[in-house]
Amino acid sequence: xxxxxxxxxxxxxxxxxxxxxxxxxxxxxxxxxxxxxxxxxxxxxxxxxxxxxxxxxxxxxxxxxxxxxxxxxxxxxxxxxxxxxxxxxxxxxxxxxxxxxxxxxxxxxxxxxxxxxxxxxxxxxxxxxxxxxxxxxxxxxxxxxxxxxxxxxxxxxxxxxxxxxxxxxxxxxxxxxxxxxxxxxxxxxxxxxx
Amino acid sequence: xxxxxxxxxxxxxxxxxxxxxxxxxxxxxxxxxxxxxxxxxxxxxxxxxxxxxxxxxxxxxxxxxxxxxxxxxxxxxxxxxxxxxxxxxxxxxxxxxxxxxxxxxxxxxxxxxxxxxxxxxxxxxxxxxxxxxxxxxxxxxxxxxxxxxxxxxxxxxxxxxxxxxxxxxxxxxxxxxxxxxxxxxxxxxxxx
Numbered sequence: 249x250x251x252x253x254x255x256x257x258x259x260x261x262x263x264x265x266x267x268x269x270x271x272x273x274x275x276x277x278x279x280x281x282x283x284x285x286x287x288x289x290x291x292x293x294x295x296x297x298x299x300x301x302x303x304x305x306x307x308x309x310x311x312x313x314x315x316x317x318x319x320x321x322x323x324x325x326x327x328x329x330x331x332x333x334x335x336x337x338x339x340x341x342x343x344x345x346x347x348x349x350x351x352x353x354x355x356x357x358x359x360x361x362x363x364x365x366x367x368x369x370x371x372x373x374x375x376x377x378x379x380x381x382x383x384x385x386x387x388x389x390x391x392x393x394x395x396x397x398x399x400x401x402x403x404x405x406x407x408x409x410x411x412x413x414x415x416x417x418x419x420x421x422x423x424x425x426x427x428x429x430x431x432x433x434x435x436x437x438x439x440x441x442x
Numbered sequence: 443x444x445x446x447x448x449x450x451x452x453x454x455x456x457x458x459x460x461x462x463x464x465x466x467x468x469x470x471x472x473x474x475x476x477x478x479x480x481x482x483x484x485x486x487x488x489x490x491x492x493x494x495x496x497x498x499x500x501x502x503x504x505x506x507x508x509x510x511x512x513x514x515x516x517x518x519x520x521x522x523x524x525x526x527x528x529x530x531x532x533x534x535x536x537x538x539x540x541x542x543x544x545x546x547x548x549x550x551x552x553x554x555x556x557x558x559x560x561x562x563x564x565x566x567x568x569x570x571x572x573x574x575x576x577x578x579x580x581x582x583x584x585x586x587x588x589x590x591x592x593x594x595x596x597x598x599x600x601x602x603x604x605x606x607x608x609x610x611x612x613x614x615x616x617x618x619x620x621x622x623x624x625x626x627x628x629x630x631x632x633x634x
Contacts, residue, residue, distance in 0.1 A: 260621050261614055264592065266599045291625045296593040298574055298628075303594045304490055306480040311494065312472040315501045319465045322506065335462045 252278075255285055263292050364432055457517060461508045472501050475521055478595060482522045482605065485590035486529035486583045496532055500525040522605040526587065533583045570631055577627040581620055588613055589620040 255278045261267045262275040279286050338346045424437040453474075459467035479500050484493035503524055504511075511520055578586055587606060591597045599617075603610045 257618060260617050261599075264599070264617075266614075288625070291628075292621055295621065295624055295628065298570065299578075299590065299593040302571055302574060303481075303484075303590070306477060306484065306490060306494060308476055308480065308494075311476050311480075311498070312469050315472045315476075315498055316465050316469040318498065318502050319468060319505045322502070324463070336464075339462070 252282060252285055255279075255282070256288060259285060259289050260292055263289060263296075453517060454513065457508065457511070457513070460505065465505075468501075468505055471517070475518055476501075478518070479521055479525045481595045482525040482587075482591065483529040485587045485595065486526060487533050488578065488586065492532065492536075493529070496528050497525060500528055503528070519601065519604050522601075523607065526605050526607075530583055530587075570628065573627060573631045574624070577624050580627075581623065585616050585620040585623070588616040589624070592617060 255275055258267060258271060258275050262272060262279075265272070267275065279289065422438075425434065426437075427434045453471070456467045456471050460471065476497065480493050480497040483496040483500070484490060487493055487496065500521060504521055511517065578590075581589070584606070588602060591602050591605065592599075597605070599610050599613045602613045606613070608616075
């Protein structure tokens with residue numbers, strides 16, 4: 249038979265059913281013959297009941313809402329917020345719609361980037377209505393040349409200036425109108441008022 | 443009460459939604475584990491107001507660190523571990539020894555069935571209650587935590603080992619020490 253000192257070390261674990269099966273058997277065998285250890289085991293059992301009885305029941309009214317409120321006030325890094333927003337969007341609207349949104353965003357970006365070229369393309373038409381009054385040095389030089397020499401000529405390319413004039417059109421000789429495809433503009437030149 | 447273990451599908455989804463910032467989903471998890479998280483904190487600090495404050499902090503920390511939680515382990519054990527660490531740190535920092543608030547404790551003890559041959563039978567029950575509270579105060583937080591997690595929260599030795607991050611053998615020896623200590627004190631009360 250095992251000694252009381254050895255068994256007493258295992259009594260708590262026996263009470264908790266945390267011993268190996270062979271140890272449980274050994275302690276049970278000892279307890280059947282030892283009043284002292286049986287008394288200790290009884291004390292442990294009563295101690296457990298007493299501890300449970302004095303444990304206060306936590307006051308949890310409003311606990312979870314308080315935690316949620318704190319969690320919602322937490323500062324989040326911008327990247328995390330964007331990531332979470334994107335994840336929520338992807339979850340709520342589905343990946344298909346998310347992809348559609350992404351495609352639409354790319355399309356809009358393309359249109360924005362391509363607009364100058366689109367204007368340039370439109371300016372090549374026979375009667376462009378888009379005009380930009382330009383008063384820069386290059387335009388003024390070209391306009392002077394055109395107004396003095398070849399205002400009635402239908403087309404002209406001035407290679408000396410940076411303005412690539414492809415077309416002149418004006419019924420009024422005091423006004424010069426020409427298009428500059430390279431710059432994507434149509435220039436209207438007006439003389440200074442007296 | 444839920445027993446700790448690997449999370450079911452519902453819990454995994456709640457955790458996933460919480461990771462994405464869904465505070466309402468996290469609120470469901472809080473409701474699910476709040477009592478036991480408070481219990482773990484209470485086992486260490488032995489003061490209800492402090493325990494509730496620490497439990498709130500536990501959940502906030504858990505929310506902030508959800509990305510670090512590995513789904514292979516139990517979510518509840520992970521939570522209890524945070525609570526135990528915060529509570530032990532708090533106890534060491536504050537070094538408080540506050541009497542446990544249990545207004546109904548005396549009444550509860552008076553309702554306990556008496557068991558013949560117990561050392562406790564001879565002690566007056568109100569004195570027993572007061573002495574037991576005092577005896578708990580005399581334990582170190584580690585010993586108190588082990589015995590309260592076992593006796594009040596009903597945790598297994600393996601769970602206690604995980605929560606307090608100590609070997610199972612340490613859990614057993616601490617429990618043995620705490621039980622022997624409390625029993626001796628209560629025997630003194632019974633003998634006086």
